[in-house]
Amino acid sequence: MRLGFIGTGTIASAVVEGIAKDGHQITVSERSRARSADLAARFGVAVADNQGVVDAGDVLFLGLLPGQAAEVLPGLVFRPGQRVISFMAGVPLPRLAALVAPADPVAVMLPFPGIAQGGSPIIALGATDLVQDIFSPANMVYTVADEAELSAYLCAQAVLSPAVKLVADAAGWLAPRVQEAAQAEDFLRVLVGSSLMANDLSPLLQALNTPGGYNARLRQHMDAEGMPEALARGLETLAKPTP
DSSP: OEEEEEOOSHHHHHHHHHHTTTTOEEEEESSSHHHHHHHHHHHOOEEEOHHHHHHHOSEEEEOOOHHHHHHHGGGSOOOTTOEEEEOOTTSOHHHHHHHHTTSEEEEEEEOOGGGGTSOOEEEEEESTHHHHHHHTTTSEEEEESSHHHHHHHHHHGGGHHHHHHHHHHHHHHHGGGSSOHHHHHHHHHHHHHHHHHHSOHHHHHHHTOOTTOHHHHHHHHHHHTTHHHHHHHHHHHHHSOOO
């Protein structure tokens, strides 16, 4: 396909990296010169200004910040038949349609940095067949029903940062107690990652619930310290509309 990327931030760059070897003709925005130059050097993608990206692409990805959409998009000339996939969760498809007419905004897609290597989840809203065509089976596409569901997923995915911090803190505690600090971190990453990928949550928790076992004792301690309630309060705070 002829794919164009308007905006080359961290996520858009990861998306390009993940599909660069799939045979597409890719043009990226020069808006972030360092990232676009790096992508061109490593993967041979073309670099153009925003209008050049629009002219070159049949499928366009919008990697702008939501607040930039109304500034950048009205100055561009789109054409009928172009399909647009947005990375902007804060810009609903009906609103985006007015900004990219006569092109067709088909989906909102929320990728994560792991898409650069594959095996990453993608949250998608809209006509997601095109997202599936481009990114599956290398990645897992999770289709949501509407904007409310998209917002709920967006809040819940924020558990990733505290989960990573929890593992990093445990690795930091373990490091001075063992000979190989790097091995300590690697062990915990593999332990947590492989366990989560191999099991559903409920049976995994049950398997880790041996009375008096280390896992059960630490979880009970953290429950008593109020971690579940703190998590619930944090998610509810994220779910509240931004003033």
